[in-house]
Amino acid sequence: MAALTGLERVSGAARPAARPRRAWWRAAVFLPAALYFLVPLGTAFWYTVHSPATGVSLSAYGELLTADGFARSLSLSLGLALATIVLVLALALPAMLAVRLFAPRLRPVMEVLCTLPLVVPPITFVAGIGTALRGGTDLLAPTPFWATLIAAQDPAFPVVLVLAYVVLVLPFVYRSLDAGLRTMDVRTLVEAARNLGASWPYVLARVIVPNLRPALAGASFLTLALVLGEYTVAALLGYEPFAVWIVTVSGSKGQLSVAVSILSLLLIWLLLLAVSTVFGKSRGEKRK
Amino acid sequence: MTAAVSKARPGSRGWLGALPLLAFFALVFGVPAVVMVAGAFTAQGRPSLANLAQSLQGGYLTAMIGSVRLSAVVALLGAVLGTFLAYAVVTSRSTLLREAVLTASGVLANFGGVPLAFFWIATLGNSGVVSGLVGLPSGSLYTFWGLVVVYLYFSIPLMVLAMAPALDGLRPQWREAAAGSGATAWQYWRFVALPVLAPAVLGGVVLLFGAAFSAYATANAMVGTVVPLVTLKIASALTGDVLVGYENIALALSLDMVVVAGLVMAVYLPLQRRTSRWLR
Numbered sequence: 094m095a096a097l098t099g100l101e102r103v104s105g106a107a108r109p110a111a112r113p114r115r116a117w118w119r120a121a122v123f124l125p126a127a128l129y130f131l132v133p134l135g136t137a138f139w140y141t142v143h144s145p146a147t148g149v150s151l152s153a154y155g156e157l158l159t160a161d162g163f164a165r166s167l168s169l170s171l172g173l174a175l176a177t178i179v180l181v182l183a184l185a186l187p188a189m190l191a192v193r194l195f196a197p198r199l200r201p202v203m204e205v206l207c208t209l210p211l212v213v214p215p216i217t218f219v220a221g222i223g224t225a226l227r228g229g230t231d232l233l234a235p236t237p238f239w240a241t242l243i244a245a246q247d248p249a250f251p252v253v254l255v256l257a258y259v260v261l262v263l264p265f266v267y268r269s270l271d272a273g274l275r276t277m278d279v280r281t282l283v284e285a286a287r288n289l290g291a292s293w294p295y296v297l298a299r300v301i302v303p304n305l306r307p308a309l310a311g312a313s314f315l316t317l318a319l320v321l322g323e324y325t326v327a328a329l330l331g332y333e334p335f336a337v338w339i340v341t342v343s344g345s346k347g348q349l350s351v352a353v354s355i356l357s358l359l360l361i362w363l364l365l366l367a368v369s370t371v372f373g374k375s376r377g378e379k380r381k
Numbered sequence: 382m383t384a385a386v387s388k389a390r391p392g393s394r395g396w397l398g399a400l401p402l403l404a405f406f407a408l409v410f411g412v413p414a415v416v417m418v419a420g421a422f423t424a425q426g427r428p429s430l431a432n433l434a435q436s437l438q439g440g441y442l443t444a445m446i447g448s449v450r451l452s453a454v455v456a457l458l459g460a461v462l463g464t465f466l467a468y469a470v471v472t473s474r475s476t477l478l479r480e481a482v483l484t485a486s487g488v489l490a491n492f493g494g495v496p497l498a499f500f501w502i503a504t505l506g507n508s509g510v511v512s513g514l515v516g517l518p519s520g521s522l523y524t525f526w527g528l529v530v531v532y533l534y535f536s537i538p539l540m541v542l543a544m545a546p547a548l549d550g551l552r553p554q555w556r557e558a559a560a561g562s563g564a565t566a567w568q569y570w571r572f573v574a575l576p577v578l579a580p581a582v583l584g585g586v587v588l589l590f591g592a593a594f595s596a597y598a599t600a601n602a603m604v605g606t607v608v609p610l611v612t613l614k615i616a617s618a619l620t621g622d623v624l625v626g627y628e629n630i631a632l633a634l635s636l637d638m639v640v641v642a643g644l645v646m647a648v649y650l651p652l653q654r655r656t657s658r659w660l661r
Contacts, residue, residue: 122469126462126537130489133500133534136510140503184402191398199399206406212643213414214595216612217635220619221413224420224632229412256409263406318491324598325612329619340495340602351503354496362488 134358141352153348157356160349166338172250173334174320177258178313181266184259189270190301193279207267210260215325222257223330251332258320265319266312273308314368318361417639420632432633441630444609445637448594451525451610455532456590460582462533463540463589470541471548483545486538493535493592498602501531523604531599536589543588547581587649591642611638 141153157163185207192199210218226246233239245252282304286296302309324336333341339357343350424431435441470482505512505522512521521527551574559569597612606613611634618631 119469119473122465126466129537130485130534132511133504136504137500140510184405188399188402191396195395196399199396203399203402206403208646210410211591212639212646214591214597214612214638214642216595216597216615217417217638218413220615220631220635221417223619224628225413225416228416256405259405260410315491322491322494322496324494325616328598329616336494336598343499347503347508350499354499357496358488358492358500361491365484365487365491 137351137355141348141355144348153352154356157342157349157352160342162333162338162342166333166335169250169333170321170335173254173258174317176252176255177262177320178316180255181259181262181316182309182312185263185266185270186297186301186305189267189274190279190283190297193274194283203267207263209264211264215261215323216329218257218261219326219329222253222326226253226330248332251327251330253330254327254332254334257326258316258323261323261326262312262316262319265315269308269312269315270305273305277304310368310371314365317364317368321360321364322357417632417635420629421636423629432629433636436630436633436637440609441611441614441634444611444614445634445641447525447609448611448638449641451528451532451608452590452593454529455536455593456586458529459533459536459540459589460586463537463585464544464578464582466537467541467544467548471545482541486541489538490535490542493596494598495602497531497534498599501527501534502603505530523607525608528600528604528608531603532593532596536593539589539592540585543585544578544581547578551577584649587645590645594638594642594645 142151143149188203192203226242229242230239233242245256279301282300283296286300291300322336323334324340327334328337328340335357339350339353343353421432422428422430437445466482470479473479501509501522503509505517505527507519507522509517509522511517522531555573555577556569559573564572595612597616600608600610600613601616604610604613606617615631615634615638618627618634
């Protein structure tokens with residue numbers, strides 16, 4: 094039996110006798126699941142292209158793409174997502190490496206810190222942030238920091254949102270990177286590179302990052318998806334990125350709001366596809 | 382920084398790399414957290430328990446119970462259905478089916494918020510396509526069970542993603558060994574597979590509970606205030622369509638939420654470690 098160890102992924106093949114019995118069982122699971130997941134997809138699309146008055150037309154999508162604020166809100170969301178990814182990776186990766194290499198005793202602390210945001214639902218977080226911002230603005234009014242705080246709340250590019258999003262994605266990024274770092278011998282790799290005279294930035298860029306590609310891809314995708322779909326924090330702090338704009342623009346227009354929902358589903362799918370294509374090579378290697 | 386990394390020797394400053402993250406965390410997470418706790422225990426400018434007491438009474442208590450009940454139902458249903466779906470996918474011979482379902486799960490698990498609400502309103506809402514066909518009574522979607530159906534749309538995929546690696550880790554040898562020792566299929570599941578999978582399943586339940594518990598945008602777009610939920614109460618207390626002093630009630634409600642979420646998470650973290658011991 095030990096010869097089978099390499100085959101656990103195709104576990105079904107090891108039990109041919111059980112197969113005919115399981116066929117109906119699987120159909121009984123897949124059919125309702127397919128109905129449940131595909132019917133809303135289909136009906137939502139039908140709803141956007143068909144109306145009793147005008148018949149079938151794609152006008153809802155045309156109206157959407159030309160609606161006021163579409164480009165602005167989408168580019169704001171993408172900008173926020175990009176800034177969040179850069180900041181969270183720039184903060185988390187050095188910290189995790191430093192703890193691994195130099196201060197293993199800090200590791201439980203890091204783990205707890207990076208898990209804490211999971212316990213805090215976004216709406217409670219925004220309650221805290223909103224109160225802190227108002228209090229901070231009053232408190233800092235006589236000092237130069239006041240201007241910084243105001244600048245961070247600029248509606249054109251609210252840095253506050255980036256900061257909040259970094260906290261919200263930290264648990265996912267931490268777990269993704271931690272899993273990635275587990276698969277390599279960080280200490281040996283870094284020591285070898287350093288002994289050969291590589292500088293720290295070089296070690297990071299040419300040794301650590303290439304080994305972490307799948308983990309970085311996973312972390313980036315999660316961050317992108319979270320930031321693009323994030324509504325609670327942005328709406329309650331009064332900003333208008335894509336997810337909030339969707340609600341504003343659709344208002345009472347039913348078709349438009351559903352069209353925009355389909356668009357955001359497509360967006361998530363394309364992102365996932367893009368991330369897995371760009372980083373697909375290393376994933377394929379791992380499969381073998 | 383010329384020192385090699387061989388040992389964490391005293392005086393090495395390498396740990397400073399962790400400093401930016403710690404400082405960032407203290408500022409962006411620590412300050413709002415302290416403000417929240419302080420605000421929750423302050424009424425009319427002096428320390429008091431009045432906010433917390435009020436947040437656990439009347440409409441606020443109903444909303445909290447509603448949220449917990451909704452999240453628990455979604456988590457249990459989602460976990461059971463998601464596990465079945467994951468098992469069907471993992472044991473399927475078709476790689477195409479497997480990849481398709483797992484990719485779709487990745488997309489749908491991240492599909493939430495307002496767009497999700499719009500999707501279901503178009504399907505089962507008052508002027509929805511399907512509700513017209515099956516003659517669904519008006520308003521059926523905008524109820525507790527309507528929310529359950531909608532929340533399952535991202536919860537089941539989330540469970541599939543959580544369970545697929547665990548189910549992949551079930552070795553055929555274990556089943557063969559059980560069968561070889563004369564165990565029935567039921568005994569295999571009861572004494573071998575379920576104990577190995579239990580931590581993953583429970584972890585998934587906690588994950589789903591947390592996601593449903595903190596969901597706000599979907600509920601807000603769908604039911605407004607028809608179904609009392611604690612996230613909706615916090616939002617309405619925050620956005621100031623009520624009296625001024627209610628901000629601290631919002632903070633007290635937030636604290637309640639964090640406590641509930643924290644208790645649930647406390648189950649999850651030790652479990653996660655246990656799962657990884659068996660399934661690698």
